[in-house]
Amino acid sequence: MITHIWIAALIFLNQFIVPEHLEKHLEMVHKEKIIDRPTRSQFVLPVTGPPLVDNDRLNAYMDHLNSLVVSPAVNAKINASGGITPGRSGHRLYRRMFKDQFYASFYSGGTQPVHVPLIAVQPKVDSELLGQIRVQAIGRYATFFNPGNKSRANNITLALKAINNHVVFPGEIFSFNHVVGRRTKAKGYRTAKVIVRGEYSEGIGGGICQVSSTLFNAADRAGLHIVQRFSHSKHVSYVPPGRDATVSWYGPDFQFQNNYHQPILIRAHSSGSHLSFTLYSSDVINFKPKHVPAPAKKLPRQHEHR
Secondary structure (H helix, E strand, C coil): CHHHHHHHHHHHHHHHCCHHHHHCECCEEECCEEEECCEHHHHECCCCCCCCECHHHHHHHHHHHHHHHCECCECCEECCCCCEECCECEEEECHHHHHHHHHHHHCCCCCCCEECCEEEECCCCCHHHHHHCCCEEEEEEEEECCCCCHHHHHHHHHHHHHHCCCEECCCCEEEHHHHHCCCCHHHCCCEEEEEECCEEEEEECCCHHHHHHHHHHHHHHCCCEEEECCCCCCCCCCCCCCCCCCCCCCCCCCEEECCCCCCEEEEEEEECCEEEEEEEECCCCCCCCCCCCCCCCCCCCCCCCC
């Protein structure tokens, strides 16, 4: 409403915006520092007549500006000692307020600074919620790997760390690729054996399919709805036949949906030669567990594949 009033009032002031003013900079100030100096011309509609702001360009600029000032909220998590580390609030661009300030500065014709307004963002998972959903174990699965294969063990550890403490809310779909992210050297992932079209090969992130396969069996055992799962083109020995879940950044994903009325907490753990997932929820959850075949108790010494 306020923005619409500004637009109506300031269109009248267009007579004071001369072409030279369009090349003047707008100063964006955050924490008492100028973080950006766009010119007015980059926001103007390409039409004749009085200069009008292109809303699409302004929205795109707000996306950019938000990337400069955003501070994501941090969820509460269970720490190494078993206690709860409280979450932390964050902030992002207050877009509606910024628009009002932007129009005022744009049509002023001068270099009136815009003090970038922020709005608080609360963590999705706070200490109270985490304390309530760490009570009831609803599904667990463990598999074994060769810790002597340092590259593969490293990749498994990184993927487990990315998933540990993740909370899936009722109706929400968990995506392995989305949560773990792209597996790259910059993130610390190493080259290890993978299966490509039924053959062994070398690839960044080899080993993470054991993580996704273990999580699949834990989620399936908990009675969660499996949305997307693909098997390898070659049998893997860390899970029974047909119980694997291959993943690839540009290919298959593993996804499950929380079909219960309570949030689900995912806890990931590795020690020695085994990795495990345990899914927790509140003590009032009405879950329906499934029977899932147990994995082999140990792996062949030569086992190194994805």
